[in-house]
Amino acid sequence: MSIRPIEPDDHAALLALWRRTPGLRLRPEDEFVPFCAYLQRTPGLSLLCERQGRLLGCVLVGHDGRRGYLQHLVVDQPYRAQGVARALLRRALEQLAGLGVQKSHVFVLRDTPESLAFWSAQAAWEARGDIQVYSHSEESP
Ligand SMILES: CC(C)(COP(=O)(O)OP(=O)(O)OC[C@H]1O[C@@H](n2cnc3c(N)ncnc32)[C@H](O)[C@@H]1OP(=O)(O)O)[C@@H](O)C(=O)NCCC(=O)NCCS
Numbered sequence: 001m002s003i004r005p006i007e008p009d010d011h012a013a014l015l016a017l018w019r020r021t022p023g024l025r026l027r028p029e030d031e032f033v034p035f036c037a038y039l040q041r042t043p044g045l046s047l048l049c050e051r052q053g054r055l056l057g058c059v060l061v062g063h064d065g066r067r068g069y070l071q072h073l074v075v076d077q078p079y080r081a082q083g084v085a086r087a088l089l090r091r092a093l094e095q096l097a098g099l100g101v102q103k104s105h106v107f108v109l110r111d112t113p114e115s116l117a118f119w120s121a122q123a124a125w126e127a128r129g130d131i132q133v134y135s136h137s138e139e140s141p
Pocket of ligand 1 (some may be wrong): 021022023024025071072073074075076079080081082083084085086087108109112113114115116117118119121122
């Protein structure tokens with residue numbers, strides 16, 4: 001099992017993984033062009049895990065120079081409960097810390113029980129009850 005940075009060429013395999021993952025909401029930003037632009041903003045930070053060329057899981061990692069933001073932490077169904085997500089998360093946080101980003105956030109949809117179970121089990125992560133997230137979209141009325 002090895003972890004390496006996501007490259008543009010990985011897009012098709014990642015998109016297929018995201019599409020077969022119940023609960024994951026695909027967005028226009030998951031299409032090839034914005035996906036590549038995202039990777040370019042924070043080169044080398046987004047990670048995938050593979051074994052013998054087979055994609056096991058991934059995490060998209062970005063930051064704004066102050067806080068880290070994780071998205072699409074996904075492990076393909078047959079490879080769950082083997083520590084893949086834990087390993088991806090550890091590497092992602094090490095890389096962010098190396099850039100001076102000491103604090104990170106993840107937004108977890110309430111209707112993704114496995115995701116919630118994973119994040120609740122991470123002792124170093126605090127579920128925030130003191131923050132309400134507001135989102136703006138150019139498509140908003
Ligand atoms: C959440 C997810 C990434 C976890 O991946 P994983 O590789 O199976 O997780 P790990 O094996 O690294 O688990 C690490 C720890 O998290 C906890 N954990 C993980 N999955 C869990 C589950 N389903 N229930 C309870 N605890 C869980 C355990 O404590 C585990 O430690 P242990 O192995 O010592 O028991 C995977 O289940 C997944 O991809 N789910 C769908 C993701 C999703 O819905 N995304 C949409 C929101 S963006």
